Amino acid sequence: MTTDVKDTTQAAPEYIEEKEKPPIATRWARRLAIVSILLAVGLPMISLLVWSFAFRWNYPDLLPSEWSMRAWSYVVDDSSRVLEGLWNSTQAAVLVTILAIIVGLPAARALGQHDFRAKSTVEWILMMPIIVPPLVATMGIHQIFIRMNLTDSLFGVALVHLIPSIPYFILVMASVFANYGTALEETARTLGANRWHVFRYVTFPAISSGLLVASMFTFLISWSQYVTTLLIGGGSFITLPLVLFPFLSGANHSVAAAISLVFVAPAILVLIMTSRQLSRESSVMGGFGKI
Amino acid sequence: MSDLVETSEPIGAVRREPLRSRLKIPLMLTPALAIILLLFGGGILVGAGQSFGYFPAIGLNEFTFDYYRSVLTDPNFLRSLWLTFRIAATATVLSSILAVAFALVLRHNFRGSRLATFLFQIPLPVPHLVAASGIVLLVTQSGLFARLAYSLGVIEVPADFPVMVFDEAGIAIILTFLWKEIPFVGLVVLAILQSVGPQYEEQARTLGANGRQRFFHVLLPLIMPGILSTSIIIFAFTFASYEIPLLLGVRFPATLPVVAFRQYQDPDLALRPEAMAISVVLAIVALLLLIAYRRLAQYAVKR
Numbered sequence: 001m002t003t004d005v006k007d008t009t010q011a012a013p014e015y016i017e018e019k020e021k022p023p024i025a026t027r028w029a030r031r032l033a034i035v036s037i038l039l040a041v042g043l044p045m046i047s048l049l050v051w052s053f054a055f056r057w058n059y060p061d062l063l064p065s066e067w068s069m070r071a072w073s074y075v076v077d078d079s080s081r082v083l084e085g086l087w088n089s090t091q092a093a094v095l096v097t098i099l100a101i102i103v104g105l106p107a108a109r110a111l112g113q114h115d116f117r118a119k120s121t122v123e124w125i126l127m128m129p130i131i132v133p134p135l136v137a138t139m140g141i142h143q144i145f146i147r148m149n150l151t152d153s154l155f156g157v158a159l160v161h162l163i164p165s166i167p168y169f170i171l172v173m174a175s176v177f178a179n180y181g182t183a184l185e186e187t188a189r190t191l192g193a194n195r196w197h198v199f200r201y202v203t204f205p206a207i208s209s210g211l212l213v214a215s216m217f218t219f220l221i222s223w224s225q226y227v228t229t230l231l232i233g234g235g236s237f238i239t240l241p242l243v244l245f246p247f248l249s250g251a252n253h254s255v256a257a258a259i260s261l262v263f264v265a266p267a268i269l270v271l272i273m274t275s276r277q278l279s280r281e282s283s284v285m286g287g288f289g290k291i
Numbered sequence: 292m293s294d295l296v297e298t299s300e301p302i303g304a305v306r307r308e309p310l311r312s313r314l315k316i317p318l319m320l321t322p323a324l325a326i327i328l329l330l331f332g333g334g335i336l337v338g339a340g341q342s343f344g345y346f347p348a349i350g351l352n353e354f355t356f357d358y359y360r361s362v363l364t365d366p367n368f369l370r371s372l373w374l375t376f377r378i379a380a381t382a383t384v385l386s387s388i389l390a391v392a393f394a395l396v397l398r399h400n401f402r403g404s405r406l407a408t409f410l411f412q413i414p415l416p417v418p419h420l421v422a423a424s425g426i427v428l429l430v431t432q433s434g435l436f437a438r439l440a441y442s443l444g445v446i447e448v449p450a451d452f453p454v455m456v457f458d459e460a461g462i463a464i465i466l467t468f469l470w471k472e473i474p475f476v477g478l479v480v481l482a483i484l485q486s487v488g489p490q491y492e493e494q495a496r497t498l499g500a501n502g503r504q505r506f507f508h509v510l511l512p513l514i515m516p517g518i519l520s521t522s523i524i525i526f527a528f529t530f531a532s533y534e535i536p537l538l539l540g541v542r543f544p545a546t547l548p549v550v551a552f553r554q555y556q557d558p559d560l561a562l563r564p565e566a567m568a569i570s571v572v573l574a575i576v577a578l579l580l581l582i583a584y585r586r587l588a589q590y591a592v593k594r
Contacts, residue, residue, distance in 0.1 A: 029396050033396040034407045047428040047429060048425050102322070107323035122324065130524055131581065133530055133548075133574045133577045140339075140341075144337055162326060163330055217416070244424070271415070275409055279412065285479050286486065
């Protein structure tokens with residue numbers, strides 16, 4: 001690995017340009033950072049991949065002594081309920097994302113672009129689910145939902161997933177709205193555009209990349225939920241984390257690894273699609289710095 | 292066309308707004324507020340009610356502090372509370388410090404920085420359970436690290452390798468949280484650093500500030516609000532986390548959320564009020580700690 005940094009011609013303008021060769025301590029800090037990120041992120045992921053194809057992998061072998069597709073054929077077999085979990089997880093996450101957009105977008109806009117009385121109270125209420133430990137609320141909702149016959153159903157699970165999703169969605173979108181302001185919309189209206197045209201040609205293009213990131217992360221919040229689904233789903237609405245959990249505490253590492261990989265696949269897909277926004281567009285991640 | 296009329300008013304003109312525009316903001320906020328207040332608020336009300344002995348389903352409807360008394364006087368409760376706090380605080384402090392260190396390096400453009408930044412983001416969308424699943428494969432006594440230690444001749448048998456899973460220190464739990472939360476804080480700090488740009492630092496450098504001074508007097512005040520917000524989110528999350536300590540932690544003492552859920556899911560419904568009391572105490576302790584932390588940090592920043 002070289003540390004020659006003379007070639008900064010392709011540097012994106014957001015990055016801090018190097019003017020001279022950095023001091024030796026900086027170069028070592030960079031090497032250390034690269035190596036530690038590579039190992040910390042790579043090792044767990046590669047271990048999962050190798051384990052999912054391992055049949056016999058005894059201590060102290062560094063690689064499996066026998067390989068097999070058994071874990072993967074178990075994953076696609078109906079008896080493992082992985083595919084059922086995959087389907088249910090997808091349905092819940094899509095429903096939660098749609099609901100979060102419907103409910104969250106107007107609120108995010110109000111918070112990002114307008115000043116009004118009691119604004120900080122409203123913000124505090126909307127952020128409550130990510131600041132107040134949600135155990136009491138989850139258990140309380142479980143009992144409300146039992147009475148309302150909402151347990152064991154997709155809709156009940158989606159509703160309870162909506163609680164941790166809304167604060168994050170609003171946090172990100174309020175920041176996106178605040179970042180782009182209202183000046184362009186006002187100009188368009190002055191020029192005679194109607195409401196729909198303002199939205200279609202001005203507002204939407206401006207917020208679309210932020211909205212994409214916020215929606216995908218909302219999808220993933222629902223996707224990752226365990227305990228809320230366990231309670232509200234009541235064991236009959238099975239999602240992927242519920243299928244995975246027993247294997248994680250069991251002895252069959254290969255199956256646990258294979259299900260983990262199925263479970264993580266959409267997350268990696270989302271990251272590849274949103275990576276640019278995460279590291280460059282400060283309004284998206286910057287939103288988390290504003291509670 | 293009414294829109295045109297509205298916006299053609301001179302800016303700042305004093306007039307009574309029409310009803311429609313006065314109702315605009317409340318209408319925009321109502322759906323989100325309703326969901327949070329009805330579901331989250333309603334859940335808290337029902338739960339808190341049970342912790343005070345209002346549980347008509349099993350014939351309880353007398354107000355009492357008994358459940359709180361029995362929870363708070365239980366020595367195991369304090370042990371669990373301390374364990375929960377220690378894990379959450381360690382994870383929060385370490386992930387904040389390490390995240391700032393990574394952000395300070397990654398904000399520069401150097402060979403490999405693009406790939407490093409991409410890899411740095413990977414844990415952000417990964418579910419906690421998958422993180423735990425991968426980390427367990429590394430740190431158990433027969434995991435990859437133990438095997439590497441064997442091939443380097445450091446250890447002989449798995450029992451020689453330090454216990455990091457199902458241990459009282461909660462090392463695997465903390466590692467899982469660090470793996471997940473460092474990128475979260477790091478990317479927020481990185482976003483702030485990139486929007487600020489290098490000019491303040493350059494000025495400080497021109498005025499003769501050394502690296503230490505530039506960090507503590509220029510950069511840190513700028514990124515402090517971001518660290519404050521993210522550390523509050525992380526602490527609240529880790530303090531209330533259930534599945535990770537359940538999976539990787541020792542059975543006794545368990546963290547408070549694990550204890551509470553264990554009691555809640557017990558077939559004996561009479562244990563539920565106590566589970567609720569534990570959860571209420573957990574929420575209040577977390578809120579008090581976060582309020583104190585916020586005050587303290589704001590005071591420190593102002594100084």
